[in-house]
Amino acid sequence: METPNLPAIRALRPAWNKGRIVGQKRPLKPKHVWAIRVRLELAENHRDLALFNMAIDSKLRGCDLVKMKVVDVMASGQIKERASVLQSKTQKPVRFEISEGTRASVEKWMEDELMVGSEYLWPGRFHERLHISTRQYARIVRDWVTSIGLEASAYGTHSMRRTKVTQIYKKTGNLRAVQLLLGHTKMDSTVRYLGVELEDALAIAEAIEI
Secondary structure (H helix, E strand, O other), X not given: OOOOOOOOOOOOOOOOOOOOOOOOOOOOOHHHHHHHHHHHHHOOOHHHHHHHHHHHHHOOOHHHHOOOEHHHHEEOOEEOOEEEXXXXXXXXXXXXXXXXXXXXXXXXXXXXXXXXXXXXXXXXXXXXXXXXXXXXXXXHHHHHHHHOOOOHHHOOHXXXXXXXXXXXXXXXXXXXXXXXXXXXXXXXXXXXHHOHHHHHHHXXXXXXXX
């Protein structure tokens, strides 16, 4: 008697996003930014403090932030007040400001022995790695947010990118400025990235009492 061919049975795997918060990562609030800065300063973690400040100021994607070079931010032995980086996603340059506090933290980091002769601003700790990886950066961000009691799954590397532009939009309502700072080619991308329509709709609803 022939045995009928039965379909293969695959083991059921749990969904990759089970128990995770998916979608846009939340931006940090100003109180979160200062809490993380204070902890990094107290720990004298010069690399992470400079990386944190630069991530906030530059508003770069993680893949571009980790590949920043010393020449991107330094000229004639001084940290620039403004810098420009070529985005890997769009292949277009984006300019950003480097605040006084960020310049001071980067200068302090440049004095570290790990920076001697380094081409990259965030060198890898092993010789085969020229700079930290995006995965390392993601782990570092997770450590930052959990150190102040935030839920790790709600925040990520894009939280760093969104933090400053979210405050700029809240204070000015200038979407065009945010678009330029993020290096978006289309305004629609900026609207979606900030979740502007939903936030504005909720703000209007909250202001109406019936």
